[in-house]
Amino acid sequence: MKALMIQGCGSNVGKSLLVAGLCRAAKRRGLSVAPFKPQNMSNNAAVTVDGGEIGRAQALQALASGLAPHTDMNPVLLKPETDTGAQVVVQGKRLTTVRARDYSALKPQLLASVLESFTRLKAAHDLVIVEGAGSPAEINLRRGDIANMGFARAADVPVVLAGDIDRGGVIGQIVGTQAVLDPEDAAMVAGFLINKFRGDPALFDDGYRLIEARTGWRGFGVLPYFLGAAKLPAEDALDLGGATAGGPLKIACLALSRIANFDDLDPLKLEPAVSLTMVRSGDAIPGDASLVILPGSKSTRGDLAFLRQQGWDIDLAAHVRRGGHVLGICGGYQMLGQCIADPDGIEGEPGETPGLGLLDVTTVMTPDKRLTRTAAVHAATGTLMEGYEIHIGRTDGPDRTRPFAHVEGAPEGACSADGRVTGSYLHGMFTTDAFRAAFLARLGAPSTATYGTSIETTLDALADHMEAHLDVEGLLSLAR
Known part of the structure; x- marks a missing residue:
């Protein structure tokens, strides 16, 4: 001892x-x-x-x-x-x-x-x-x-x-x-x-x-x-590189000012067919990105204001018009909806902030934090994935009838009618090799990495x- x-x-x-x-x-x-x-x-x-x-x-x-x-x-x-x-x-x-x-x-x-x-x-x-x-x-x-x-x-x-x-x-x-x-x-x-x-x-x-x-x-x-x-998960946002040299599939992630749980990106960085770019303050979202990820945030309404200050809301709208895909994870999922309400001031001043309007859902912040490891089935591919939830807030609305995944048979997350904009509370989903392969295949890219083996x-x-x-x-x- x-x-x-x-x-x-x-x-x-x-x-x-x-x-x-x-x-x-x-x-x-x-x-x-x-x-x-x-x-x-x-x-x-x-x-x-x-x-x-x-x-x-x-x-x-x-x-x-x-x-x-x-x-x-x-x-x-x-x-x-x-x-x-x-x-x-x-x-x-x-x-x-x-x-x-x-x-x-x-x-x-x-x-x-x-x-x-x-x-x-x-x-x-x-x-x-x-x-x-x-x-x-x-x-x-x-x-x-x-x-x-x-x-x-x-x-x-x-x-x-x-x-x-x-x-x-x-x-x-x-x-x-x-x-x-x-x-x-x-x-x-x-x-x-x-x-x-x-x-x-x-x-x-x-x-x-x-x-x-x-x-x-x-x-x-x-x-x-x-x-x-x-190749190992970074803890400090300062360790997130600007871009990874990779393959033809361009993925851009917004470097929010209070970015949280960005380990979601680690498995994608190891994929040879993927080029991952962190879009930082003052930069525009690359026009050739196939997928834009809105990551988690410790201050969702604050980071939504930060996103708009960068003009990324305009870039996202143009990205969607071009037929691009968007994935919001946790706080990023909340931002994609119609509004975020925080009546009790849990994350800051009480109030309500209009969302990006890319998903027909609304979020209300609640004092209870959900902390759990989660197994789910991806709705679009039927692939099993494992991850975790670490969030406050409840999200609901019409687009929840098209869930991103199912957890013990219950719907989780939401998808737009055309399936190009999706949101989920599940962090760590890409660590599951089979799901990551199925997800990237829908974007036209192969997966060759084995994440867990690589870390060991x-x-x-x-x-x-x-x-x-x-x-x-x-x-x-x-x-x-």
């Missing part, structure tokens, strides 16, 4: 992949291992076996560990709703919504839930590998911290600090972090590693030795950039990559 924590010198230094790789390496050694992240901020959530939600990265780490995702793996999840406020999810369930400035007052009472979840995981497994959030160098946030050194000291977990050489200044990242840490926090650090190196690692030998000499910390290696990372193969390759370049045995031996 041991634990080890990977913290980073900043956000997006690769902590999530490092933990996933270590989990797979530990699993291959015959250990029962589980991932843990005390606090995460992400709108890309996964539904767990116990009916809650956690960050998508922890779900991937659970897969690397050979486990089903559980709410204990990420007891505090922050889901941004505005630039200054976020929904707080504790052990899988919504607790409240707070402004950023008020969150610090809430953190002390969250530590008990964090430690409770950690204790349960530690009791159930040989090893728990913990991922920090952001950087411990953000000492302005140290008071009441539950994500980095505050947790490490409360739970007595040794820390390895990861620096990102790809962004430059990695010597300053690591040495500077030690310089600003409280001595008792710095004492929790057992060593460091360098991530995302490109080129000849020998060129960094002098820098590596300098870090060791300046900090007194043990180095655990220099990890070259892992090219396979693009890539996780094994990640572990191999880390074993070849890092002292993995030494890292795992630090756990206590």
Whole structure:
């Protein structure tokens, strides 16, 4: 019953992949291992076996560990709703919504839930590998911290600090972090590693030795950039590429300002016959797109206003007139209807917003959130698909008589009369190979990818990559 924590010198230094790789390496050694992240901020959530939600990265780490995702793996999840406020999810369930400035007052009472979840995981497994959030160098946030050194000291977990050489200044990242840490926090650090190196690692030998000499910390290696990372589900919307080089079927997805659960796109990115483009602020929807996807959103009415600000409503109307297809998923499905009503102000100010009018349905926001894994049958092809639902709101209207799918015999989603505009609350549908093949075939493209196998193969390759370049045995031996 041991634990080890990977913290980073900043956000997006690769902590999530490092933990996933270590989990797979530990699993291959015959250990029962589980991932843990005390606090995460992400709108890309996964539904767990116990009916809650956690960050998508922890779900991937659970897969690397050979486990089903559980709410204990990420007891505090922050889901941004505005630039200054976020929904707080504790052990899988919504607790409240707070402004950023008020969150610090809430953190002390969250530590008990964090430690409770950690204790349960530690009791159930040989090893728990913990991922920090952001950087411990953000000492302005140290008071009441539950994500980095505050947790490490409360739970007595040794820390390895990861620096990102790809962004430059990695010597300053690591040495500077030690310089600003409280001595008792710095004492929790057992060593460091360098991530995302490109080129000849020998060129960094002098820098590596300098870090060791300046900090007194043990180095655990220099990890070259892992090219396979693009094949694994991304958690941060910043990691979504602009376009994938692929085949003749052009699919465009709108990069909404509060895009959520965009893992729907991951299986499509792996299809050789598909070219997937993220349409970002200021860009027009490509005129040659066969399919436009409206993804999920953490703030549906807010993102509908954002969509109109970009002129995408005009582009969508032209796309449909040209005979193009549209798929709205969750919040995107709600946007396609006639209106979205939020009488109780659940997602913001109370009110009603006209929809895009591409489906004859209306949505009313409700306080109850539906969180469930779902198996369904695609109405158009009769193909079984598996996914999950994570949404608030009820949608109904005449186009629901033409459902997108059936769940236990009941209609789900809606289709326009010509079948070109469809909407569904089912996230993750494209992970089912047979359904994805049937869906793409209707658009004239073959499917050759096997998504689940690809993810498993890539996780094994990640572990191999880390074993070849890092002292993995030494890292795992630090756990206590």
